Amino acid sequence: MYRYDEFDHAFVHDRVEQFRDQVTRRLSGELAEDAFKPLRLMNGVYLQLHAYMLRVAIPYGTLNSKQMRMLAHIARKYDRGYGHFTTRQNIQYNWPKLSDTPDILADLASVEMHAIQTSGNCIRNVTADHFAGAAADEVADPRPYAEILRQWSSVHPEFSFLPRKFKIAVTGAERDRAAIQVHDIGLHLKKNDKGEIGFAVYVGGGQGRTPMIAKKIRDFLPEEDLLSYTTAIMRVYNLHGRRDNKYKARIKILVHETGAEELARQVDVEFADLKNTELKLPDTDIQAISSYFALPALSERPEGWANLARWKKADEGFARWIDQNVQPHSHPDYGMVTISLKPIGGIPGDASDAQMDLVADIAEEYAFDEIRVSHEQNLILPHVALADLEAVYRGLVSSGLATANAGLITDIIACPGLDYCALANARSIPLSQEISTRFGDPARQAEIGELKIKISGCINACGHHHVGHIGLLGVEKKGAELYQITLGGSGDENTSIGEIIGRGFEPEKVTDAIETIVETYLGLRNDPSEIFLEAYRRVGPQPFKDALYGSTAAAA
Amino acid sequence: MVDKVLTANRLSDGISVWLDAAGNWVESLQDAFVARHAEAVAALEATGKTAFADNKVVDVNVIDIEEVNGVLRPLRLRERVRAEGPTIEYAPGYKGLTGPVHAA
Numbered sequence: 001m002y003r004y005d006e007f008d009h010a011f012v013h014d015r016v017e018q019f020r021d022q023v024t025r026r027l028s029g030e031l032a033e034d035a036f037k038p039l040r041l042m043n044g045v046y047l048q049l050h051a052y053m054l055r056v057a058i059p060y061g062t063l064n065s066k067q068m069r070m071l072a073h074i075a076r077k078y079d080r081g082y083g084h085f086t087t088r089q090n091i092q093y094n095w096p097k098l099s100d101t102p103d104i105l106a107d108l109a110s111v112e113m114h115a116i117q118t119s120g121n122c123i124r125n126v127t128a129d130h131f132a133g134a135a136a137d138e139v140a141d142p143r144p145y146a147e148i149l150r151q152w153s154s155v156h157p158e159f160s161f162l163p164r165k166f167k168i169a170v171t172g173a174e175r176d177r178a179a180i181q182v183h184d185i186g187l188h189l190k191k192n193d194k195g196e197i198g199f200a201v202y203v204g205g206g207q208g209r210t211p212m213i214a215k216k217i218r219d220f221l222p223e224e225d226l227l228s229y230t231t232a233i234m235r236v237y238n239l240h241g242r243r244d245n246k247y248k249a250r251i252k253i254l255v256h257e258t259g260a261e262e263l264a265r266q267v268d269v270e271f272a273d274l275k276n277t278e279l280k281l282p283d284t285d286i287q288a289i290s291s292y293f294a295l296p297a298l299s300e301r302p303e304g305w306a307n308l309a310r311w312k313k314a315d316e317g318f319a320r321w322i323d324q325n326v327q328p329h330s331h332p333d334y335g336m337v338t339i340s341l342k343p344i345g346g347i348p349g350d351a352s353d354a355q356m357d358l359v360a361d362i363a364e365e366y367a368f369d370e371i372r373v374s375h376e377q378n379l380i381l382p383h384v385a386l387a388d389l390e391a392v393y394r395g396l397v398s399s400g401l402a403t404a405n406a407g408l409i410t411d412i413i414a415c416p417g418l419d420y421c422a423l424a425n426a427r428s429i430p431l432s433q434e435i436s437t438r439f440g441d442p443a444r445q446a447e448i449g450e451l452k453i454k455i456s457g458c459i460n461a462c463g464h465h466h467v468g469h470i471g472l473l474g475v476e477k478k479g480a481e482l483y484q485i486t487l488g489g490s491g492d493e494n495t496s497i498g499e500i501i502g503r504g505f506e507p508e509k510v511t512d513a514i515e516t517i518v519e520t521y522l523g524l525r526n527d528p529s530e531i532f533l534e535a536y537r538r539v540g541p542q543p544f545k546d547a548l549y550g551s552t553a554a555a556a
Numbered sequence: 557m558v559d560k561v562l563t564a565n566r567l568s569d570g571i572s573v574w575l576d577a578a579g580n581w582v583e584s585l586q587d588a589f590v591a592r593h594a595e596a597v598a599a600l601e602a603t604g605k606t607a608f609a610d611n612k613v614v615d616v617n618v619i620d621i622e623e624v625n626g627v628l629r630p631l632r633l634r635e636r637v638r639a640e641g642p643t644i645e646y647a648p649g650y651k652g653l654t655g656p657v658h659a660a
Binding site for chain 1: 565567568569570571572608610611614615631632633634637638641642643644646647
């Protein structure tokens with residue numbers, strides 16, 4: 001993974017000291033809240049319902065054991081013993097004192113981490129496929145490009161005060177695991193007929209109150225043009241993006257109002273001026289950054305195959321975990337392990353300090369010191385020998401981290417919701433816990449198969465409900481919580497926005513409604529291989545409306 | 557008139573606080589001073605502005621409450637969650653709001 005050079009260290013250190021001074025002046029009353037608020041937000045410090053919240057950047061979701069141990073240390077020393085991994089591959093702490101935040105940032109800096117650009121109208125943490133550099137189906141590792149974008153966008157003077165926040169995601173495989181089509185810019189790393197590396201460029205995707213699927217404006221952008229073309233997009237957005245209305249300020253609105261073709265033309269005009277400037281990426285620079293992300297030296301471990309078969313036969317729980325939470329690696333003797341942060345009835349994305357320490361220990365011993373955070377709020381060990389899976393599993397079981405539910409109905413994404421968030425209208429976490437408990441039986445989950453439930457506590461859609469196979473949006477109606485259900489959303493290479501199925505449900509009726517939807521699906525699917533999303537796309541909403549509201553109900 | 561209390565978040569640590577009758581910011585809604593007429597509400601609002609200007613608290617708001625069997629209860633769920641803490645068991649040993657909080 002990328003390592004800070006002396007300039008990075010100096011910059012982050014200086015930034016910590018600058019913020020320490022700002023916090024000191026704020027606490028002494030020298031700085032008023034109006035002046036301080038934008039400064040704290042630039043350093044990831046929000047104010048939520050119960051306390052401040054600190055959002056720490058985990059670049060493209062990649063971290064090592066030392067960094068994970070520091071995250072555990074911060075949870076233990078400055079917070080309440082846990083952290084919350086987010087849908088943007090970051091971590092949030094829910095209870096830090098403002099007076100402690102400079103020390104927290106100093107601790108983070110000591111392991112090459114920070115909270116810069118985790119808030120504000122700037123380019124946020126660049127996200128990537130959590131299986132990057134390991135997946136069997138990968139064309140190229142997206143992380144070097146994400147890192148190049150990270151360096152380019154960090155305190156970029158031209159793009160620090162955009163009309164609105166800006167999110168970039170990169171994937172390196174045909175199977176999109178980074179939800180690139182619901183990002184401001186989505187980059188799909190691919191090879192052309194000549195075997196050259198480049199990107200399909202998508203612009204103007206996003207969720208929130210106006211969900212939109214990104215438009216592809218370039219089918220193949222050579223890698224050397226990554227920064228010049230991205231800069232061109234940013235310039236068009238910075239110039240023409242709306243600043244008069246924050247709800248219409250994202251680039252998706254500009255793309256929608258301008259038209260993708262015209263926007264692409266404007267980008268090309270800017271690009272023509274930028275293409276042959278210092279923004280052109282020399283191959284040596286790409287290679288230099290790529291060298292930080294080289295695949296570890298994976299020795300041949302063929303003994304794993306026989307062992308795995310034997311262990312699976314002996315332990316049903318282990319077999320289930322292997323089948324559900326281990327994916328094929330580019331090296332046949334290895335696998336990619338998903339550590340579920342979705343225990344049955346638990347809080348999606350939360351991990352205690354002890355759990356973080358344990359993951360760090362396991363990663364160090366068995367996974368080449370690499371850990372990832374997925375946008376689905378799980379942790380990933382990208383390189384584990386099949387021969388070591390049994391030991392990894394035993395370690396995870398002991399800490400409640402071996403739930404075999406990756407991609408299943410209990411692998412629910414949920415935003416913090418009204419339990420923490422100052423923007424939320426309804427709670428997300430208790431609902432996810434209730435659904436998880438209802439469907440927690442392993443056999444039932446297996447019967448249902450792949451089904452992604454995503455829950456947001458307000459229209460800002462941090463819980464990605466628009467792209468949930470089943471999406472739940474919490475709203476406030478007459479002072480009480482109400483949940484709208486959407487069906488048919490998806491955040492993969494065939495992205496779709498879920499359709500509202502009908503009138504909303506009171507909190508105590510939502511899980512029953514989910515059960516009705518699931519039973520309807522089970523009754524109409526062609527066979528068990530037809531997953532919920534496929535069945536929904538085949539039959540449409542009506543059977544589900546009939547089941548939920550009665551066959552005489554008007555189509556809502 | 558709906559009863560009201562003054563709430564905010566403490567500057568130094570962000571913890572939710574309410575103003576009591578002695579002018580202190582306290583961590584329990586149950587210790588808050590309840591304004592039951594317009595003059596008292598105006599006094600709360602003035603106190604809130606002063607406290608904000610004095611950099612003691614942030615996000616200062618007057619909120620609606622009701623008193624049920626001697627227990628103060630915000631009308632909005634948002635404020636009930638602020639007063640009672642997260643409704644979930646978020647850390648070992650923590651118990652969130654007890655009983656249903658769905659009702660308006």
